Amino acid sequence: CISDLCAAGASEALAGQNLWETAITKLTNPLAQGELRGHFAACAISQGDHRKALDLLRQAAVDVETDPADQPPYLVTRARTTVRAAAQQLPDAPANLPSWAISPLPDTDIDLVNAWQAATDWDQREAAITTYGAPFPRPTLPQTLDILDFLYPDRSVIDELRALLTAADDQGLSAVLADQRAQHDTLQTVSTWIGKDTWNESFKYLADHRDRLITNEVTHLLAQSDEPVARQHLAILLLSTRLQNQDVFTIVTDPSAAADHALDAIETGHLNQLALLLQANSNIARLPGTGLFLLTVLTLATGNTDQATTLARAAAATATPLQCRANAIRLRKLHETAVPSLNGDALQRVIAILADDVPNQPPAQENTTDTPNPRR
Template structure:
């Protein structure tokens, strides 16, 4: 049954029960328990807020009511009567936290979380990458918090993941280098290839997240994807990407990648034999693709 239909049915039962001179003994409490007007006013005032500053103001106005012994019962009844208003469950949990941990403690925590989210949204909304890097520098204390970076990287939204990766690289590269990684695919690919040479596959994968267009560069891009896929156990996809790297790259570029990849994946005592790496690549047999990227 849809939530709104369930809500209508329960409210009808309560209305009918309220007109009975002697309600049945087996009736659930939500059909007969009183709902004080000031409790209902608290719920309505809080449900009509849209952000923490407004909600904090509303809570301040009802600060005394929050600690009334029967308020949790009222909120339970409202939640049962209105399953079509899921925000009531959030409100019930908020009131429980305020009662357990104290108004000031919970308010301070939620205010900090709101400010943090506002800073993050403002960073993502900056109109250019140059302004984005400047904003990151100015708000590094907030944006570089580990839990925030972790949340971004675990998101299903590509833009969030990209910004989480930017935060990761910000700890490794100077702002001007970071800006070039974001806006210049060729330079990003070069740094990713350097990371491959050094066996740093984490940085390689992070650069690809920061500058996805670097993966579109003929030869180099598919190679980097192939290594990243292989490192994560996706062998079949890695093989396809490696074949794409061979087909799309120039002959000399392929030989260079073969050598550089050998350096990155081989132990130091094998690197003296690099001059004997065979050339297993094929001539390019299709047009070179160009990456399309807007700074």
């Protein structure tokens, strides 16, 4: 219908204008009004009525500059680019139109933005900067980014390039590129490690690249992720700074061996290591009798005493009498270590739950060959 209105002959110009104005008036959304005024302005330009087009574009610019927070980004972009496209058709750029509508966007700047957005890794982004050439940035680039940010409010590439400009201004481009290259290499190393198909391959890679993996940069990178696989590998890294690689391998691949380490950590008050062990092998938490007990202690260490009490009752209900008694003894030893993060009263309550739920049985029955290992 827009093309039909624009194609109207001279005799129909007045009627066509009335149709445009009626359609605009019926719209209640300023963004939509601005977009339609942009089309109307383009139509007026095609018919040689530049004065009418300029009046329309002034109002359209105000319309599309309204806060678009409640509008889908693609509608914002469509309305604003429509107004800019019409303004670009005027023979002379009027000073009373905003810069986002009339200022040129140099091809070199646009090529950089497009290449940056299309890049899937740092190699391609570095190539985009190299292709852009010196000097970097050119004087036009900040304004280009401002205009593109207004026209395309959902493009994260704009914020990324702005951050690059700020860093280059503070540190120098060479330093920024070197830092980004190092971050890229670190990410590639971590991704390769996490992507190994078997634990044998994973631990071999860890041994071969230990100096590159056991660093503050890698631990920070893994700690920022909410992905379970990243958290597991973070635990493996931290355990590798305290234990031999073979011991950590056994922990990851054998829940029973991992549980033995976890129970030792409780007895010695090393609750941070307990948390790492549970992250390194989550199957520990599923071991009958032991898993719920370990979760109880870990929950106590985080200060959630009510949940710890609930878990303690569940642990006592699912453990054998011998396991309950052994776990109560471990907690008494833990109490003696006076771990600062533990609530002493809550710990005593958990001990009482485990001890009270142990039925009185003759010692001979507890020592039969069928009795499970109390450490698991």
